[in-house]
Amino acid sequence: GLTPLMMLFNEKIVQPKLGQCTEAPTEQLPDAINEKNPVIIAGFGNFGNVAGRFLRAHNIRTTILDNDSDRVALLRRMGFKVYYGDASRYDLLKAAGADTAKLIVITIEPPSKRLEMIETIKKHFPNLQMLVRAQNRFDAYDLMNAGMLHVYRETIDTSLRVGVDVMKMLGYRAYTANRAARTFLKLDEKNLKKLAAIRDENQYIIAAREKIEELEKIIQTERGDIKLQDESFHRAEATASIFGF
Amino acid sequence: GLTPLMMLFNEKIVQPKLGQCTEAPTEQLPDAINEKNPVIIAGFGNFGNVAGRFLRAHNIRTTILDNDSDRVALLRRMGFKVYYGDASRYDLLKAAGADTAKLIVITIEPPSKRLEMIETIKKHFPNLQMLVRAQNRFDAYDLMNAGMLHVYRETIDTSLRVGVDVMKMLGYRAYTANRAARTFLKLDEKNLKKLAAIRDENQYIIAAREKIEELEKIIQTERGDIKLQDESFHRAEATASIFGF
Numbered sequence: 001g002l003t004p005l006m007m008l009f010n011e012k013i014v015q016p017k018l019g020q021c022t023e024a025p026t027e028q029l030p031d032a033i034n035e036k037n038p039v040i041i042a043g044f045g046n047f048g049n050v051a052g053r054f055l056r057a058h059n060i061r062t063t064i065l066d067n068d069s070d071r072v073a074l075l076r077r078m079g080f081k082v083y084y085g086d087a088s089r090y091d092l093l094k095a096a097g098a099d100t101a102k103l104i105v106i107t108i109e110p111p112s113k114r115l116e117m118i119e120t121i122k123k124h125f126p127n128l129q130m131l132v133r134a135q136n137r138f139d140a141y142d143l144m145n146a147g148m149l150h151v152y153r154e155t156i157d158t159s160l161r162v163g164v165d166v167m168k169m170l171g172y173r174a175y176t177a178n179r180a181a182r183t184f185l186k187l188d189e190k191n192l193k194k195l196a197a198i199r200d201e202n203q204y205i206i207a208a209r210e211k212i213e214e215l216e217k218i219i220q221t222e223r224g225d226i227k228l229q230d231e232s233f234h235r236a237e238a239t240a241s242i243f244g245f
Numbered sequence: 246g247l248t249p250l251m252m253l254f255n256e257k258i259v260q261p262k263l264g265q266c267t268e269a270p271t272e273q274l275p276d277a278i279n280e281k282n283p284v285i286i287a288g289f290g291n292f293g294n295v296a297g298r299f300l301r302a303h304n305i306r307t308t309i310l311d312n313d314s315d316r317v318a319l320l321r322r323m324g325f326k327v328y329y330g331d332a333s334r335y336d337l338l339k340a341a342g343a344d345t346a347k348l349i350v351i352t353i354e355p356p357s358k359r360l361e362m363i364e365t366i367k368k369h370f371p372n373l374q375m376l377v378r379a380q381n382r383f384d385a386y387d388l389m390n391a392g393m394l395h396v397y398r399e400t401i402d403t404s405l406r407v408g409v410d411v412m413k414m415l416g417y418r419a420y421t422a423n424r425a426a427r428t429f430l431k432l433d434e435k436n437l438k439k440l441a442a443i444r445d446e447n448q449y450i451i452a453a454r455e456k457i458e459e460l461e462k463i464i465q466t467e468r469g470d471i472k473l474q475d476e477s478f479h480r481a482e483a484t485a486s487i488f489g490f
Contacts, residue, residue: 039411046381047400047407053457054408054429057464060415079454103411129414131407136291150410155292157402162292162376163299165395166284166348169374170305184299209324212298219302 028069030085036097037061040128042087042117043107044075047133047154051105052080063096067108088117090124098125107133111142118146141196151192160185180219187215273314275330281342282306285373287332287362288352289320292378292399296350297325308341312353333362335369343370352378356387363391386441396437405430425464432460 039055041048044066055062064080065087066072072084085092087108098104104121106114114132121128131150134140143151160181167177191211198204284300286293289311300307309325310332311317317329330337332353343349343366351359359377366373376395379385388396405426412422436456443449 038415046398047404050401050404050433051408051411053461054405054426054464055411057429057461058412058417058425058468059465060412074450077450077454079458103414105407105411131410133403133407152403152407153291154400154403156295157406158378158397158399159292159295160299161402162350162378162397163296165376166296166300166350167303167305169348170283172303180303181299184302188295205319205322209322213324216298216302219299220304223303 028084030089030092030095031083033063033083033092033095033097035061035063036100037063038102039063040065040087040093040096040098040101040104041107042104043109043133044080044082045071045107045109048105048107049075051107063101065092065096088113088120090120093120093125098128101128103129103131105131105133111135111139115142115146118143118148122147137192140192144193144196156185156188176223180222183222184215184219187218191215273329275334275337275340276328278308278328278337278340278342280306280308281345282308283347284308285310285332285338285341285343285346285349286352287349288354288378289325289327290316290352290354293350293352294320296352308346310337310341333358333365335365338365338370343373346373348374348376350376350378356380356384360387360391363388363393367392382437385437389438389441401430401433421468425467428467429460429464432463436460 039060039062041052041062041064044052044064045068048064048066052062052064064082065085066075066082067084067086069084072082075082083096087093087096087106098121106117108114108117111134118130118132121130129150130148131152132143132148134143134151134153136153140151140153163184164174164177164181168174191214195204195208195211198207284305284307286297286307286309289297289309290313293309293311297307297309309320309327310330311320311327312329312331314329317327320327328341332338332341332351349366351362353359353362356379363375363377366375374395375393376397377388377393379388379396379398381398385396385398408429409419409422409426413419436459440449440453440456443452
């Protein structure tokens with residue numbers, strides 16, 4: 001049956017193990033790496049896997065690292081070339097070609113391990129550009145305060161797609177909903193940068209509430225514009241049909 | 246400082262508590278609900294929150310339920326109207342207007358609780374359309390096997406955005422990358438439906454590997470088409486400029 005497979009992939013079960021055992025001595029040695037690629041992917045769970053498959057579909061060569069030995073074994077059976085090892089360690093990064101690669105996608109768990117890894121990279125591989133997974137808004141603040149420019153809150157895009165689909169199911173136009181989602185994400189990322197610097201809890205809540213309401217007003221105004229555009233478009237269409245062209 | 250706030254929002258800390266205490270008697274009674282809306286959102290953590298804010302920006306009225314009392318208190322300070330209670334329970338769903346609402350967005354943790362909630366809704370509120378968060382591919386299979394049509398793997402869209410951004414940072418055109426990401430998601434969802442029915446582990450691995458490779462070939466073919474289109478477009482442009490129009 002699927003059960004062992006499901007357990008293996010289920011990050012609910014994998015994550016606590018990773019979290020608790022990071023400092024414990026691992027018996028398995030990291031794999032030797034015999035390639036250098038422009039992109040390194042650190043962590044090949046649900047998050048790293050999709051980005052990795054997408055890049056492979058474009059023939060973009062990646063070096064994939066993962067420190068869950070069961071997952072590495074399964075991924076190999078699925079046709080992926082994955083190296084076992086702790087991607088936050090200098091020696092593994094060096095072996096993976098961190099000094100010649102252009103980019104690294106950091107998805108390893110837990111978030112504290114990602115912050116640790118970023119410091120190692122800043123110190124030893126200053127030319128390597130980092131794209132980093134964030135668990136949530138507060139994790140994203142930590143990453144931004146660590147100087148990260150490419151921070152991805154892990155569920156934000158999918159949650160916005162749910163919002164878009166709700167609108168479509170309620171009868172709104174797909175184009176309008178998709179456009180609003182892009183605006184929402186852009187503005188929310190901008191607000192994130194402004195809010196990352198606030199340290200006081202009360203000040204934070206006041207500022208966050210203000211930014212949230214401001215964003216919603218902008219979306220509403222943009223909707224207003226779309227409605228007007230739609231109306232003039234429909235008027236133009238009506239005029240066109242009257243004059244027969 | 247931000248620390249207690251960060252801890253509150255951090256699902257790493259909130260989730261285990263939810264997971265372990267679901268069956269324990271809760272001392273706090275659920276809130277009385279005094280409104281009926283077309284959309285109910287069950288669970289207002291990182292995932293539910295973004296969808297909820299997006300809908301609020303469009304003046305779509307939602308009834309929000311969450312069973313973390315600390316989070317409910319904080320969300321209220323942030324300007325959200327949230328009702329405290331266990332959204333998987335029949336009585337709370339009834340009070341929230343599940344018999345007249347059109348849609349419910351199910352984001353509560355853990356995934357087992359979502360499956361339980363789906364059964365309650367199928368039995369008592371058969372007209373309520375469900376949009377359900379899935380933790381990963383295997384959780385999605387469970388949801389699809391429970392008859393769910395709107396299943397959202399929680400990190401897939403953001404992970405694809407990482408893939409798109411890597412391509413852009415490597416010099417690919419944004420249009421090409423975005424288009425490929427849409428194709429990837431569409432095909433991967435289609436494959437998910439086909440793979441959900443396979444119960445045998447070896448068969449599953451063979452089929453999944455095949456589907457993954459097939460998807461990548463389609464993306465590569467589509468890229469080929471785009472390249473040819475681009476070339477003929479550039480040729481057309483060049484021709485146009487020669488003839489001066």
